[in-house]
Amino acid sequence: MNDLWIKKISIKDNKRIEIEFDMSGKWKRYVYNKKFFCEYNIEINSVPDSLMIIPLLGNLLPIAWLYNLNICIDVLDKSFYEYLPKVLQGYENMYPNYQFHNNLKVKCLEDNDYINNKIEACFFSGGVDAYYTFLRHRNSISAITTVWGSDVKLEDYIGWENVYKAVSRTSEMYGVKKYIIKSNFREVLNTDNLSYDLKHDGWSWWHEFQHGMGLITLMAPVAYIEKISCLYIASSYTSDIKNLTCASDPSIDNYVRFNNCKVIHDGFESNRQQKIKYIVDYSKKYNKSIDLRVCWISQGGKNCCVCEKCCRTMTALLLENGELERFGFNNKYANSKKIAKNMKYKNSALPRDWNILHERLHEKYTKKTVPKEWRWFYKGGTSSINNNFIYRVKRKTWHFLKKVIGCL
Numbered sequence: 001m002n003d004l005w006i007k008k009i010s011i012k013d014n015k016r017i018e019i020e021f022d023m024s025g026k027w028k029r030y031v032y033n034k035k036f037f038c039e040y041n042i043e044i045n046s047v048p049d050s051l052m053i054i055p056l057l058g059n060l061l062p063i064a065w066l067y068n069l070n071i072c073i074d075v076l077d078k079s080f081y082e083y084l085p086k087v088l089q090g091y092e093n094m095y096p097n098y099q100f101h102n103n104l105k106v107k108c109l110e111d112n113d114y115i116n117n118k119i120e121a122c123f124f125s126g127g128v129d130a131y132y133t134f135l136r137h138r139n140s141i142s143a144i145t146t147v148w149g150s151d152v153k154l155e156d157y158i159g160w161e162n163v164y165k166a167v168s169r170t171s172e173m174y175g176v177k178k179y180i181i182k183s184n185f186r187e188v189l190n191t192d193n194l195s196y197d198l199k200h201d202g203w204s205w206w207h208e209f210q211h212g213m214g215l216i217t218l219m220a221p222v223a224y225i226e227k228i229s230c231l232y233i234a235s236s237y238t239s240d241i242k243n244l245t246c247a248s249d250p251s252i253d254n255y256v257r258f259n260n261c262k263v264i265h266d267g268f269e270s271n272r273q274q275k276i277k278y279i280v281d282y283s284k285k286y287n288k289s290i291d292l293r294v295c296w297i298s299q300g301g302k303n304c305c306v307c308e309k310c311c312r313t314m315t316a317l318l319l320e321n322g323e324l325e326r327f328g329f330n331n332k333y334a335n336s337k338k339i340a341k342n343m344k345y346k347n348s349a350l351p352r353d354w355n356i357l358h359e360r361l362h363e364k365y366t367k368k369t370v371p372k373e374w375r376w377f378y379k380g381g382t383s384s385i386n387n388n389f390i391y392r393v394k395r396k397t398w399h400f401l402k403k404v405i406g407c408l
């Protein structure tokens, strides 16, 4: 009972890995689809099975560890296997109230050592964190990697086309290779059930348990073919945030290893404002436009310039004297007055995100010099955003529904 086992691993068209598996017991509550795929823009025929299995394993292991389920496989990369206890330790330290179990059963370990070519690559979404990591390691990074099926859904063709074009532009502009991965790694899992069954006040399964190791392991076949020695994944948070739970964390990411490729969770020491300052300074120094992609509501891969995250990023850019149109914010809402109005009357804000902007506003301006449209924020801080009428109505409705229906 509660076993998951591999039926077949195959390569299609030289570039696509397909893994068919089957399962019993509780696995069926958490996994939708018995066929996993990941597709690359390079040929991966010569990747051994012991590495081809890693992209799937990276997404299943947190489920197995948390719910005491078994995974049975024939062969696995020795290095990946040997580092797993440290990855698991990262989860255990982050979630001390859960009991984890390691039930991975492997018949044979394979050594996939090779001589490193010293190629360094980084995950690249086009967001602030990714750009910061890419630009600050600009001299050593020679490839960027983007995943279709992560932020952009597999059915969002228009969104992906825009992302692909933006990644291609970055790759050409900076003379680096691009690795493109398409995978159903999110869709194979029943994330509704996984998120519902969490016993702590976190976000979703994706945020809390999946996206660090889930994304990183997709690169195992590429790392083998391209002989990558180091893979960067940009941090979303900073080390000074207390009691944060997130699947992408140095205590987890830094211990994912395949053959000789190490992983570095990068930028954990810098907050978002410091990263944006670095990006603005870089853009000025080298006279380059930088197409940031930060929006989390618009389909189509472009910034809406209206949502909280767009407003937050634009505010941060303006505070560092960045010209918005040079950073991918190009529509009629991209100006200080409209951003201030959106935040004052429509959006809500997390103190952890907006307190940094409030501090920066105070550093830069006095009561007299602060732009008129931002005086209310200068004076009232983050709570003055969350006092707006629309947000208060939304919050009250949400609490009401939660109480009456109990389903939120």
Ligand SMILES: [Zn+2]
Pocket: 294, 295, 296, 297, 298, 303, 304, 305, 306, 307, 308, 309, 310, 311
């Ligand atoms: Zn937006």
